[in-house]
Amino acid sequence: MNFGLNSIVGFLLCVKCYLNVAQVTQTNPILTFGSQTPPDVAIPPVLQLKTGDDVRIPCNTTAAAGKVTITWTHETGVFPSNVQQIGVDLVIMNAARVDSGIYLCHVNNSAGVAYKLLQVIVGEAAITGATSLIQPKVSLPDHKTVLYGENVTLNCHVTGSPTPSVLWLFKDRLINDDHMKQEGNKLHMTNATLKEDGTLTCVAKSLAGEVRGHMNVYVVGIMPVIDYMSESAYALVGSSVTFRCQASGIPKPHLYWYFISVTGEVGIPESNYQISPDHTRLTIHSAHHSGTVWCIARNSYGANNAKSYLWTRLPDLIG
Known part of the structure; x- marks a missing residue:
């Protein structure tokens, strides 16, 4: 648990965040340098081979572009054992039926991405069957x-x-x-x-x-909603007090707890609090100061929060 004031502000102002991560498969990239122009790709759409053929297919591009990456991949994500990329070429040695399938040539540069697909057909039956x-x-x-x-x-x-x-x-x-x-x-x-x-x-x-x-x-998804937060509580100085918080959302939100005392101090000494494994309960073992208890619920689609107050008082003196 982090009781930093900056963290509190960050969570309270949290807005929807997206995590779109592009999937990349690269094999033997080729790098060149030049002007920034959108890439293009020129390869044959279909290649018909006989069993035992050897062939090199270059992945030609019009981009003399900034930083260019030229990558061949197979539809399964893994080349057959006798297929490899050498330079900008797709090389098939001693072609066999297992080499049939779709191969992709990707060209990346700072101006964009382009790709073309090559269908490789190996074997006389495949060539004359249609x-x-x-x-x-x-x-x-x-x-x-x-x-x-x-x-x-x-x-x-x-x-x-x-x-x-x-x-x-x-x-x-x-x-x-x-x-x-x-x-x-x-x-x-x-x-x-x-x-x-x-x-x-x-x-x-x-x-x-x-x-x-x-x-x-x-x-x-659904941004978090605070379904329940404990009401404000009074506690004697040195006594224990527990606050509860429940929230819903899709995906299930994670709960965070923060405490700001009336003296302006943020947080509680770690030895003096405990958060339940599911983060729905905050227990302060020995209350010393009044302050605000924050429950913050956060998921990928946003954040919400609720607060309660802790009021502490000294025990009544007798005699």
């Missing part, structure tokens, strides 16, 4: 509101021939989040937090083309 080509189509809502802590499944409806591969991205990145997991066309979100607040992209890709659909996810 008898007709129908452009993929994607259908999904433009937004979804999710309650903090909620579990939800998002479905990307996709059509086309051949059957498109589907890849979900979060903030234009491969999903690398314990709370999100792709299963086919579906994306499962568990125990949503503010970290999952942002833009999801469903990419449908096949030999017939590529289509992207976007969904904005809003993770909402």
Whole structure:
């Protein structure tokens, strides 16, 4: 417990804070320097290989930009064993069917982010299997509101021939989040937090083309409400007194206690107070001064507070 006056002011003025943390997967970044222009990416949309082929695919960019990072990633987040990034190139040696899938080339600079997807198809059957080509189509809502802590499944409806591969991205990145997991066309979100607040992209890709659909996810909660605070109390100097506070909100708020005495002193000697494990009770073991007891409830969506007064008096003198 911190009884600093600055901390009190900080908690009392606390407003909604968001914690959106971008997910980044980087492999062998390439850095250059130059002018600040938005990046662009040029790679082939589809690459058809025969088993045993060796190939290098450069990730070309128009950005001669400030600080440029060029990164290849695989849809699973891990390259197959015979695939690697060398310089700006994606290198596949002795191609096998396991190398089939979607690869992403990301280009970052201070002016922005761009990415393109490459579908790699290995094997004669994959090359000749499609008898007709129908452009993929994607259908999904433009937004979804999710309650903090909620579990939800998002479905990307996709059509086309051949059957498109589907890849979900979060903030234009491969999903690398314990709370999100792709299963086919579906994306499962568990125990949503503010970290999952942002833009999801469903990419449908096949030999017939590529289509992207976007969904904005809003993770909402409820700022704390003080449900109960002990009434002001009178106590003899040297006696023990307990204050209780309960609050609700989504996510469950954390409680903090502060004491300001009438003499202007902030806090109580640590040896003289105890806070219960759930922070709902403050016990002052030996009251010495009158003052204000503050209970502050805080979560990711804001803060609220309540106060009571402690009045101390000397014992009555007899005789």
